[in-house]
Amino acid sequence: MKSFVSFLRACCLVYGLLATSFAGQVYAAAAQSPEAIYAELAKLKPEDRAKRIEEGARKEGKLNFIHTFRGKLARDHVRLFEKRYPYVKVEMADMGSQDAAERFIAEETAGRHLTDILSLAVPDLPVILKQDLFANYPTPATRRVPKKFEGFLDKDNRWVPWYWSEHGISYNTNLIPADKAPKSWQDLCNPAYKGKVSFDPPETRFMVGLYVMMGEDKFQAWLKCMGENQPIIQRGHTQRMNLMLSGDHAIQGDNFLYVGAEEKKKDPKTPYAIVYSAPILAYAGVMVINKNTQHPYASALFSDWTLSDESQKYVADEFRGPLIGKHPYLPDNVKVVTFGYVGDDVVERLHGYWNKYIGKKK
Amino acid sequence: MNMAAGSSNSGRRFSLNGSKLALALVVLILVYQVVIPLAMVIWTSLKLERPGEAGFFDLSFSLANYVRAFGSRDFWQATWNTLGFALVSTALSFGLGTFLAWVVHRTNTPFARLIGVITLGRIIIPGILITVSWILLASPSIGILNRSLEALTGLSPILNIYSFWGMVWVHSLEMTPLAYLLLSAALQSMDPRLEEASAVAGAGHGSTLRKISLPLALPAVGAAVMLLLIYTIEAFEVPLLLAGRAHFRVYTTEIYFNTARTPTDWGLSGAYSVAILILCAVFLAVYFRLVRHGERYQTVTGKDFRPRRIDLGRWRYFASAVSLSLVFLITGLPFLVMLYASLLRRYQPPSFEVLQGMGLSNYREILDDPAYSIDPLWNSTLVGLGSATAVMLLVSVMSYFVHKTRMRGRKLIDFFGFAPVAMPSVVLGTAFLWFYLLVPLPVLGTLTIIALAYVTRYMAVALRFVSTSMLQIHSELEEAAAVAGGDWWRNFRRIYLPLLRPGLMAGWFWVMVHAYRELTIALMLARSSNRTAAVIIYDLWENGSFPQLSAFGVLIFGLLIVLVLIGQTIGKRFGVQEQV
Numbered sequence: 001m002k003s004f005v006s007f008l009r010a011c012c013l014v015y016g017l018l019a020t021s022f023a024g025q026v027y028a029a030a031a032q033s034p035e036a037i038y039a040e041l042a043k044l045k046p047e048d049r050a051k052r053i054e055e056g057a058r059k060e061g062k063l064n065f066i067h068t069f070r071g072k073l074a075r076d077h078v079r080l081f082e083k084r085y086p087y088v089k090v091e092m093a094d095m096g097s098q099d100a101a102e103r104f105i106a107e108e109t110a111g112r113h114l115t116d117i118l119s120l121a122v123p124d125l126p127v128i129l130k131q132d133l134f135a136n137y138p139t140p141a142t143r144r145v146p147k148k149f150e151g152f153l154d155k156d157n158r159w160v161p162w163y164w165s166e167h168g169i170s171y172n173t174n175l176i177p178a179d180k181a182p183k184s185w186q187d188l189c190n191p192a193y194k195g196k197v198s199f200d201p202p203e204t205r206f207m208v209g210l211y212v213m214m215g216e217d218k219f220q221a222w223l224k225c226m227g228e229n230q231p232i233i234q235r236g237h238t239q240r241m242n243l244m245l246s247g248d249h250a251i252q253g254d255n256f257l258y259v260g261a262e263e264k265k266k267d268p269k270t271p272y273a274i275v276y277s278a279p280i281l282a283y284a285g286v287m288v289i290n291k292n293t294q295h296p297y298a299s300a301l302f303s304d305w306t307l308s309d310e311s312q313k314y315v316a317d318e319f320r321g322p323l324i325g326k327h328p329y330l331p332d333n334v335k336v337v338t339f340g341y342v343g344d345d346v347v348e349r350l351h352g353y354w355n356k357y358i359g360k361k362k
Numbered sequence: 363m364n365m366a367a368g369s370s371n372s373g374r375r376f377s378l379n380g381s382k383l384a385l386a387l388v389v390l391i392l393v394y395q396v397v398i399p400l401a402m403v404i405w406t407s408l409k410l411e412r413p414g415e416a417g418f419f420d421l422s423f424s425l426a427n428y429v430r431a432f433g434s435r436d437f438w439q440a441t442w443n444t445l446g447f448a449l450v451s452t453a454l455s456f457g458l459g460t461f462l463a464w465v466v467h468r469t470n471t472p473f474a475r476l477i478g479v480i481t482l483g484r485i486i487i488p489g490i491l492i493t494v495s496w497i498l499l500a501s502p503s504i505g506i507l508n509r510s511l512e513a514l515t516g517l518s519p520i521l522n523i524y525s526f527w528g529m530v531w532v533h534s535l536e537m538t539p540l541a542y543l544l545l546s547a548a549l550q551s552m553d554p555r556l557e558e559a560s561a562v563a564g565a566g567h568g569s570t571l572r573k574i575s576l577p578l579a580l581p582a583v584g585a586a587v588m589l590l591l592i593y594t595i596e597a598f599e600v601p602l603l604l605a606g607r608a609h610f611r612v613y614t615t616e617i618y619f620n621t622a623r624t625p626t627d628w629g630l631s632g633a634y635s636v637a638i639l640i641l642c643a644v645f646l647a648v649y650f651r652l653v654r655h656g657e658r659y660q661t662v663t664g665k666d667f668r669p670r671r672i673d674l675g676r677w678r679y680f681a682s683a684v685s686l687s688l689v690f691l692i693t694g695l696p697f698l699v700m701l702y703a704s705l706l707r708r709y710q711p712p713s714f715e716v717l718q719g720m721g722l723s724n725y726r727e728i729l730d731d732p733a734y735s736i737d738p739l740w741n742s743t744l745v746g747l748g749s750a751t752a753v754m755l756l757v758s759v760m761s762y763f764v765h766k767t768r769m770r771g772r773k774l775i776d777f778f779g780f781a782p783v784a785m786p787s788v789v790l791g792t793a794f795l796w797f798y799l800l801v802p803l804p805v806l807g808t809l810t811i812i813a814l815a816y817v818t819r820y821m822a823v824a825l826r827f828v829s830t831s832m833l834q835i836h837s838e839l840e841e842a843a844a845v846a847g848g849d850w851w852r853n854f855r856r857i858y859l860p861l862l863r864p865g866l867m868a869g870w871f872w873v874m875v876h877a878y879r880e881l882t883i884a885l886m887l888a889r890s891s892n893r894t895a896a897v898i899i900y901d902l903w904e905n906g907s908f909p910q911l912s913a914f915g916v917l918i919f920g921l922l923i924v925l926v927l928i929g930q931t932i933g934k935r936f937g938v939q940e941q942v
Contacts, residue, residue, distance in 0.1 A: 071901030072734060093889045094901070102626055103795065103886070109413065110799035114806070131415075201606060201619055233606035239494065242908050246709050247504045248497070263708055270708065355436075359619065 034135045034296035042138045056297025058087045063298040066118035067094045088298050097121040108133050113292040117299040122284045122340045123205045134158040135289040141304040149323050151338040152284035159286035162306035164321035166282050167206050168257045169275040175250040183277045188253050189225035196250040198232035198240050206254045207350040209281030212339040220353050227357035258319040261329040279335040380850035384759050395818045396778045399793035407632030427629040440616040448594040454534035459541025467549045470671045471681040484693040485539045485875045486922040488899050489599045491915045495696035496523050496532045504711050524607035533600045535692045541586045547864040548582030548830050581833040584652045585826035588645045639784035704912035724913035742895040745809050746877030749816035750870045757825040761832040783822035791886030807889035815883045824869040831865030
């Protein structure tokens with residue numbers, strides 16, 4: 001009986017400690033919300049603001065972050081930050097943008113504020129925007145974003161763009177000499193390229209980019225003629241690029257250009273060329289801070305750091321698209337068409353066109 | 363509850379010590395691991411709101427997701443295609459698997475053990491690598507085999523991996539080890555006296571296999587065919603990489619095209635899952651009807667029983683040559699492509715220049731960062747050991763209640779044990795994530811949550827492995843032990859578990875290996891400290907390094923082969939011994 005009473009006492013103690021800790025968290029959260037902190041920070045001079053953020057981050061000492069760079073690429077990026085700010089320990093998960101969005105929604109809906117900040121592709125934002133889960137975070141860091149990328153900024157300061165991804169046309173130079181290569185998106189409909197151009201299965205981002213560049217009618221007409229040209233439909237951007245470079249097929253109708261560029265850097269004999277005369281479709285990768293972040297200062301520190309020279313150089317060194325500084329392999333005069341997200345009704349129509357002209361062909 | 367021990371010939375009341383406790387535990391685990399996720403899937407399929415949106419928990423339901431899922435003609439065309447793909451692939455992989463299992467376990471074919479190990483080696487190589495390896499072998503443009511055949515015959519291209527038959531070939535080879543494992547478990551517990559009687563009556567080896575061995579292994583045959591059909595219907599990697607270029611749409615690609623958007627359409631995914639669930643229920647009903655006379659398959663009795671190999675005479679060399687050729691195609695050839703690619707900086711078809719540039723840089727780069735190679739391999743080993751052991755113990759007890767008692771509701775246990783096969787990994791992973799976000803147990807971000815999800819994921823296939831062996835055990839053994847006064851748990855541990863060894867070992871191996879390969883659940887539940895080998899495979903794939911991915915595949919292959927050999931050595935110490 002005595003031991004049972006001791007057990008009950010121990011349980012009460014543990015419960016009390018947990019309750020106190022929980023109440024403490026609630027109190028801390030209630031004392032000043034992240035958005036209130038960010039509004040206050042916005043009133044400070046940049047130097048004072050930076051100092052306040054660093055002090056706050058030092059006290060918090062931790063950051064839970066979801067990166068949409070993968071594997072080593074993500075880890076080395078975060079290591080740079082940790083080297084610069086050793087007092088912030090980053091707990092990182094890396095996954096695709098869509099998975100990141102789904103996980104974030106699940107956590108927040110369950111009331112578990114486990115993620116402080118995440119990197120997402122802009123086309124994946126609408127579902128989270130609808131649920132109002134992002135903190136408004138005005139920051140002077142975005143002043144560095146050059147004019148040509150201003151379209152990536154959000155007037156409500158719900159995200160901070162920090163790199164861009166590109167879709168473009170490329171080809172195997174062993175299979176197609178430069179003078180016979182396509183020069184534009186429309187050229188892909190040329191019967192000379194029948195059965196030689198590869199695409200992923202219907203991809204919202206790519207279709208939205210074309211829609212923004214061409215308009216709806218021209219996009220529909222382009223899909224129709226592409227469908228008649230018997231495109232290769234195969235899942236996996238990287239795999240398709242590797243197969244093309246191995247000589248499996250000739251042209252990438254839609255792919256990230258960096259995979260081939262990286263290969264070319266490693267081995268200059270790689271038979272790879274980019275069609276610079278066709279506009280490049282570009283969307284931003286952005287940092288978004290959870291409205292309920294448990295580490296508001298560390299989140300702000302990380303978000304601002306992604307636009308620093310150090311982080312941007314890393315982006316360029318890894319053959320992704322930096323917002324600040326020179327692009328690692330695209331010439332300055334290449335035409336870049338930036339795009340964000342469109343309404344659900346447009347997305348639905350674009351998928352419908354794909355299914356009609358390409359997807360359902362047997 | 364009316365529970366009766368004995369398969370069908372005993373009406374004895376079921377009141378052995380410990381059994382009710384075990385049953386209660388099984389039911390609790392089933393509810394926790396299967397019923398709750400399943401209920402979440404069914405609920406979602408009947409809702410128009412996404413999880414987390416207002417109204418998701420309201421008691422208003424709609425069939426709109428089902429109408430969307432099954433209302434289009436294209437979907438039914440894809441279903442028809444899938445049926446053809448599933449039937450042909452199942453027939454081929456079942457034939458190959460059965461032949462190899464018979465050669466390895468029931469004959470004196472030379473190199474039988476080697477043939478068995480190489481067959482199992484196929485399971486170890488990640489599916490993505492195998493499919494890509496076959497593209498590199500039989501692509502019309504760059505396939506190594508096509509180039510070789512062109513050099514020999516002047517004809518080009520002879521093989522086309524981007525075709526219906528290419529898909530059937532790659533997928534059948536992928537599934538052959540499953541058929542092999544299921545049939546192996548059954549053939550290892552075969553009573554040789556029945557085959558000897560057949561031989562005495564003048565029947566040849568083929569006739570004995572057809573008329574005696576396979577009918578006696580009917581539970582394994584039924585389980586193999588059922589699982590092969592279901593896995594082919596659910597096949598994803600092969601159709602996704604090959605079907606697009608073959609202009610051939612199957613069920614899974616159709617589902618993928620219809621749901622793979624941001625945000626994920628959970629309602630539609632749920633509707634598809636429920637359809638597969640219904641299909642599984644139909645298969646299970648057919649299976650139960652097939653094995654309704656459980657006593658007919660009881661080859662493990664109280665009498666002296668030691669499996670013995672059939673002497674094939676001179677034919678044993680022929681059997682060995684055919685089997686070695688088969689396993690070379692199944693495992694050897696793709697492994698060699700993987701090994702070759704792992705030594706390159708960039709994949710290129712073989713040439714003198716390419717061979718000169720080969721090196722070990724991919725291995726060095728991978729091993730250079732232990733957090734990215736050793737740690738995930740260790741995590742997968744822990745998850746594999748834990749989930750494989752837990753799930754095999756669980757399904758052993760479940761199988762006992764299903765096949766060795768006549769309690770009411772026993773088929774429901776089998777149904778719920780088998781139901782997870784109908785839940786796509788992405789749906790199951792999400793269900794687990796949601797559940798543990800809502801239930802404040804400290805498992806998020808740990809290996810435990812992945813292991814728990816794997817217990818559910820692999821319960822179905824593990825249950826079939828063990829059920830096959832359980833049906834072969836005669837109840838007289840347990841009855842004799844009960845008369846001698848042993849309690850239920852002791853009898854179960856001392857009688858059933860050793861006699862179930864073939865099924866247990868095969869199932870354990872299957873689950874263990876898949877803990878290294880399973881990607882979707884591992885990705886959904888991964889955080890900084892619980893990355894598994896599969897997550898690294900995906901990262902390497904996404905980051906565009908097929909040669910590095912191949913190097914990692916070779917490392918996994920080596921590690922798992924060592925584990926398999928250790929497992930076999932341990933397994934040989936227990937259970938039924940072969941008669942030499």
